[in-house]
Amino acid sequence: MSAETETIDALLERYLALLDTYTQLRASLNALQSAMYQHLARANFSADRGIRYYGQDYYDERMQASRRISIGGGSEATTSPVLFTVKAPEPVTEARTTNDGRGKDAEGKEATLEKERDPKEETERDPKEETEKDSSSSSSPSQPATTKTTDEKKKPKSTDPLRWFGILTPLPLRQAQSSAISAVEDIIPRLASVSAEMASVELEVRRARKRRAKAEKEKEKKKVAELEKQIGGLEVNKNEEKQVIGLTS
Amino acid sequence: MATQADFKDRQFLAVIGDEDSITGLLLAGIGHVTQPPDNQKNFLVVDNKTETAAIEAAFERFTTERKDIGIVLINQHIADRIRHRIDTYTQAFPTVLEIPSKDHPYDPEKDSVLRRVRRLFGE
Numbered sequence: 001m002s003a004e005t006e007t008i009d010a011l012l013e014r015y016l017a018l019l020d021t022y023t024q025l026r027a028s029l030n031a032l033q034s035a036m037y038q039h040l041a042r043a044n045f046s047a048d049r050g051i052r053y054y055g056q057d058y059y060d061e062r063m064q065a066s067r068r069i070s071i072g073g074g075s076e077a078t079t080s081p082v083l084f085t086v087k088a089p090e091p092v093t094e095a096r097t098t099n100d101g102r103g104k105d106a107e108g109k110e111a112t113l114e115k116e117r118d119p120k121e122e123t124e125r126d127p128k129e130e131t132e133k134d135s136s137s138s139s140s141p142s143q144p145a146t147t148k149t150t151d152e153k154k155k156p157k158s159t160d161p162l163r164w165f166g167i168l169t170p171l172p173l174r175q176a177q178s179s180a181i182s183a184v185e186d187i188i189p190r191l192a193s194v195s196a197e198m199a200s201v202e203l204e205v206r207r208a209r210k211r212r213a214k215a216e217k218e219k220e221k222k223k224v225a226e227l228e229k230q231i232g233g234l235e236v237n238k239n240e241e242k243q244v245i246g247l248t249s
Numbered sequence: 250m251a252t253q254a255d256f257k258d259r260q261f262l263a264v265i266g267d268e269d270s271i272t273g274l275l276l277a278g279i280g281h282v283t284q285p286p287d288n289q290k291n292f293l294v295v296d297n298k299t300e301t302a303a304i305e306a307a308f309e310r311f312t313t314e315r316k317d318i319g320i321v322l323i324n325q326h327i328a329d330r331i332r333h334r335i336d337t338y339t340q341a342f343p344t345v346l347e348i349p350s351k352d353h354p355y356d357p358e359k360d361s362v363l364r365r366v367r368r369l370f371g372e
Contacts, residue, residue, distance in 0.1 A: 030355050036273045037351040055268045066278035069319040071256040161276050180277035192320050192344040195362050
């Protein structure tokens with residue numbers, strides 16, 4: 001067996017192991033997803049009056065992602081070329097960073113909009129606005145200090161998308177959320193990483209196969225050349241023989 | 250090979266799916282709407298009335314135009330509607346993953362990753 005064939009075999013072995021991981025992750029994702037759909041269906045079945053369907057009508061139009069991807073890998077420590085991870089940042093730091101990332105003009109605009117809102121809406125707002133309100137309230141002494149502290153208490157909770165659907169959400173909806181979170185945090189990034197690694201192994205296998213094919217072609221060429229040489233030699237011998245025969249006769 | 254610069258800004262997941270799939274995944278906190286005036290969503294709710302062109306446009310937006318998306322999730326039955334796009338998609342980033350939906354369980358025969366496997370083994 002040639003060295004190239006051995007490398008290809010080793011690569012394929014690694015590939016099959018990855019495929020196995022992929023299939024297992026797929027099975028776990030399927031289980032989590034179907035649990036999520038079941039919980040969601042149960043939440044909708046037992047929905048309170050006033051809620052038509054736990055769906056897009058309640059999505060917050062200004063939602064900000066609380067779970068984000070970070071992509072690493074490519075180092076020698078891991079075999080994977082790319083490593084996806086999905087994490088929820090610390091609630092407090094998140095509120096701070098989103099606030100910082102915003103232009104001052106937008107902040108001023110928000111602050112004026114803030115005043116026009118009724119108190120009922122306040123509970124559903126995201127923390128970014130609340131922190132903005134904090135800054136605006138601290139600048140205007142007419143606002144009582146107590147609202148500031150209550151707003152601060154709400155901060156970590158209000159990023160939760162569950163709040164779009166009200167304050168007291170049914171248990172099945174929370175169960176649906178926890179299934180979705182484990183799918184998003186655990187299974188999906190691993191699936192993406194495995195898929196990326198599989199793609200890179202595929203590339204290596206194809207390259208190795210090409211190299212092997214090239215090497216075999218060259219071998220064949222050499223063989224043909226050698227054979228041709230031998231045949232050429234034989235013909236020369238024949239000619240010589242003929243000449244010898246002609247001379248003797 | 251992808252360089253560091255290719256993926257350091259890719260921090261969001263994007264979803265193309267039916268309403269329940271999107272609701273579930275948004276509950277997990279992946280939904281994101283960019284600051285005005287763009288107001289770009291990272292998800293598309295697809296129902297029976299959604300045109301295939303709209304799905305294709307969203308796929309194009311998430312995979313090519315936007316540089317802040319790392320993983321695109323798409324319901325398998327919706328991926329079927331733009332199968333040619335999914336199968337010819339070869340970029341390293343974002344990674345496209347097909348996920349099952351409520352009415353359509355995951356079919357390994359259609360999965361683009363497993364189709365790649367079959368191609369590698371020459372089927």
